[in-house]
Amino acid sequence: MKISITLLTLLSTLSFATECPQFYPQGLPTQESDLLLCKEKYMLAYSYETKTPLYTLEYLTKASVDQSRSREGLRYKRDYVIPRKYRSAVSDYAYNDYDLCALTPYMDIDNSNKASTQEAFLMSNIAPQNYKLHRHGWTYLEIAIRDLVDVYKEVYVVTGVAFLNQDVKKIGKHKVSIPTHFYKVVYAPHTEAGEKMWAWLVPNEDVPYKQMKRFRLPVKEMEKNLGITFFPDMNIALQNRLKTKRLPL
Numbered sequence: 001m002k003i004s005i006t007l008l009t010l011l012s013t014l015s016f017a018t019e020c021p022q023f024y025p026q027g028l029p030t031q032e033s034d035l036l037l038c039k040e041k042y043m044l045a046y047s048y049e050t051k052t053p054l055y056t057l058e059y060l061t062k063a064s065v066d067q068s069r070s071r072e073g074l075r076y077k078r079d080y081v082i083p084r085k086y087r088s089a090v091s092d093y094a095y096n097d098y099d100l101c102a103l104t105p106y107m108d109i110d111n112s113n114k115a116s117t118q119e120a121f122l123m124s125n126i127a128p129q130n131y132k133l134h135r136h137g138w139t140y141l142e143i144a145i146r147d148l149v150d151v152y153k154e155v156y157v158v159t160g161v162a163f164l165n166q167d168v169k170k171i172g173k174h175k176v177s178i179p180t181h182f183y184k185v186v187y188a189p190h191t192e193a194g195e196k197m198w199a200w201l202v203p204n205e206d207v208p209y210k211q212m213k214r215f216r217l218p219v220k221e222m223e224k225n226l227g228i229t230f231f232p233d234m235n236i237a238l239q240n241r242l243k244t245k246r247l248p249l
Contacts, residue, residue: 023057026187027233029158031055031226037081037124040116042104044125048086050168050177052127055160056103062153064110065146074117076100079124088123092172101129101182103159105142127161128171128178132206138182140209141200144249145186152196158185162201162226179204185219185230187242197242198249201225219243 020038028036033045033054041064044056076090093100106120119125129138148155161179169178186198199219202212220243223229231239 023059023156025233026156026231028057029055029160030229030232031160034086035082037079039104039119039122039125040113041109041119042125044103046082046086046124047177048083050127050161050163050179051086051088051174052161052177052179053103053125055158056125058104058108058157058159060108060146060149060155060157062149065108065149069107069111071106073114074106074121076121076123076126077118079122082124088126088172088174088176090123092174092176093128094172096128096171097131098128098171098178099131099134100126101134101138102126103161107142108146108157127182128176128204129182130204130206133182133202133204137202137207137209137212141184141202141212145184148186148188148249152188152191154188154190156187156189158230159183164225183222183226185222187231195238195242196247197245198247213249216246216249218246 020043023043031045031054034048035046037044037046042056042058045054047054078087078089090100102120102125104120104125106117109117109120111117145155145157160183162181162183163177164180170176171178181201181203183201184199188196197219199217199222200212200215201217201222202215219230
């Protein structure tokens with residue numbers, strides 16, 4: 001009976017395309033992955049090779065981020081939807097210079113539902129990030145994006161990892177791959193000046209928050225660097241207009 005329940009859970013998770021389209025109304029990023037998983041408040045693409053998410057997709061509104069937050073009772077946990085041999089564990093992050101970075105941070109999730117907040121702490125949402133970047137520049141960027149919601153009411157966020165050289169380092173017993181870069185792409189569909197788009201491609205090293213603006217770039221340039229198209233179903237003329245601009249935050 002236990003095996004049957006596990007199998008049903010896996011099958012229901014794999015039927016992703018019709019279950020959480022609210023996170024990708026303009027299409028999924030054009031990057032291959034081993035699993036696409038719908039969570040309550042975000043969606044993720046997972047890699048068996050790296051044992052990390054490749055990217056997560058979020059739809060943020062004032063209701064989802066304008067809440068008090070507490071980590072009390074929340075712990076990192078294995079995601080049992082991931083086959084055992086492709087999972088990472090908290091122990092992989094011990095005794096090194098990398099923090100557990102949640103691509104979808106728990107501060108983005110309305111904590112009125114503890115179960116959905118706990119999903120931010122699933123290891124399928126976690127990748128190794130330089131501890132100085134994680135505690136400074138990256139946290140600043142996450143806060144800045146949540147502040148956008150106060151201005152524009154709703155935004156779509158793609159957060160991902162990149163491996164831009166062939167010498168991929170690994171940590172822990174499960175050989176979790178260390179990204180060379182982290183990125184974010186943000187799309188605001190409704191502003192007084194029309195639709196807007198921002199992008200950051202940040203090296204996985206110590207980057208103080210004051211230097212984060214150095215890594216803001218046009219989406220089109222980031223797509224070229226990563227070999228990925230974001231929001232591929234968007235009107236081509238609109239893509240060309242939005243993706244070629246490097247906007248201040």
